Amino acid sequence: MNAPSSRYRSVFAPGLFDGQVIVVTGGGSGIGRCTAHELAALGAQVVLVGRKPEKLEQVKAEIEASGGKATTQAFDIRQEEAVCAAIAAVISTHGRIDGLVNNAGGQYITPLAAITAKGWEAVIHTNLTGGFLVARECYVQSMQANGGAIVNIVADIWGSMPNMGHSGAARAGMVSFTETAALEWAASGVRVNAVAPGYIASSGMDHYPPEAGGMLRAMRNTVPAGRFGNEAETSAAIAFLLSPAASFISGSVLRVDGARPQVRMGWPMEIPDAQTQQRAAVRPFDGFHLAQTPRVFRNDEPND
Structure with missing residues (x-):
């Protein structure tokens, strides 16, 4: 473990996003x-987006306490007029995105039959239409x-x-949207990619009912890697895809999941022990x- 720090310990070069304005939706908690x-x-000049102003203001204060720059825009991404107005306000304030x-x-x-x-439309609107x-x-x-x-x-x-x-249907739709936008918007110098987190230990898990705890x-x-991922491991993938190092990557999905989708029935999966999980590569x-x-x-x- 690294020593405690008062600032984010990124693996990327300081100043990587100097002068850039980056909008982060769902910025009040978890991976955002x-x-x-x-x-x-x-x-980066970060613009925090969410529905609850108090959560956004708390994260803004955290960022500023660490020497960073952040502003907030509270609105519902499912409301078209609100989205149009909020993005216009961001551009009015910062000049561009x-x-x-x-x-x-x-x-x-909940199972499909229930x-x-x-409920279906609420999740589709949040995870697909809003994005x-x-x-x-x-x-x-x-x-x-x-x-x-x-x-x-x-x-x-x-x-x-x-x-x-x-959620699966909505996320699959967002993958298809990512691929289509990457094609249609490439001529404007816009890259569009996706990050697919697997089992990430984030505050999002706190929204599930207590009876889901055992599951x-x-x-x-x-998970073949034998553990949950964390928010920083997901954020690093996002930062990479935003960075110049990914300038020839578009229309792709970067999985952050410890090889979980590769699990197959009949394969004798061995979970790495605690010592193996501390090796540099994993x-x-x-x-x-x-x-x-x-x-x-x-x-x-x-180790959970």
């Missing part, structure tokens, strides 16, 4: 909060003229998402100085 911290630590992290999303655990039309609207407006209002990079956050949809079929804690046993990266363990793991085994 972590990513906003990393981008700000690398010099160089990057977008389309991270806002959410779902709930999902109502209202489309924000990306479209960032493109039309700024990136079409100035170029930029978009990273859409999807999920581990390979092999299905049992008990989250509404959540057991999920690491289905040990957890603890870059986020303000990371918090989800409540569901706080009374569990030390």
Whole structure:
């Protein structure tokens, strides 16, 4: 483990995003909060987007306390008029938008047979329609003229998402949107990619009911790497795709999942022991100085 720090410990070069304006939706918690911290630590002017102003202001204060720059825009990404107005306000304040992290999303655990039309539509609107609207407006209002990079956050949809079929359908749609936007917007100098987190120990797990705790804690046993990922490992993938190092990467999905989709019935999967999990190539990266363990793991085994 690294020594405690008062700033984000990114693996990327200081100043990587100096002068860039990057919008992060869902920036008030979880992966979005972590990513906003990393981008700000690398010099970006971060615009935090979410529905709850108090959460955005808290993250803004955290970033500023670490020496970074952040502003906030509270609106519902599912509301087209609100999206158009908010993106216009960002451009009015900052002049342009160089990057977008389309991270806002959410779902709930339920089997397909029990999902109502209202529940289905709510998840589709949050995880697909809202992301489309924000990306479209960032493109039309700024990136079409100035170029930029978009990273859409999807999920581990390979092999299905049992008990989250509404989210799986939406995320699969976002993968297709990513590929299409990469093609249609390339002539404007815009790259569009996606990051697909697997089982990540983030605050998003705190929204699941207590009875899901056992299932959540057991999920690491289905990951060949033998552990959950963390927010910083996801943020690093996002930062890479936004960076000049990814300048010839577009229309791709970068999985951050410890090889979980490769698990096959009949294959005698061996979970790495604690010593193996600390080897340089696979040990957890603890870059986020303000990371918090989800409540569901706080009374569990030390390596969860």
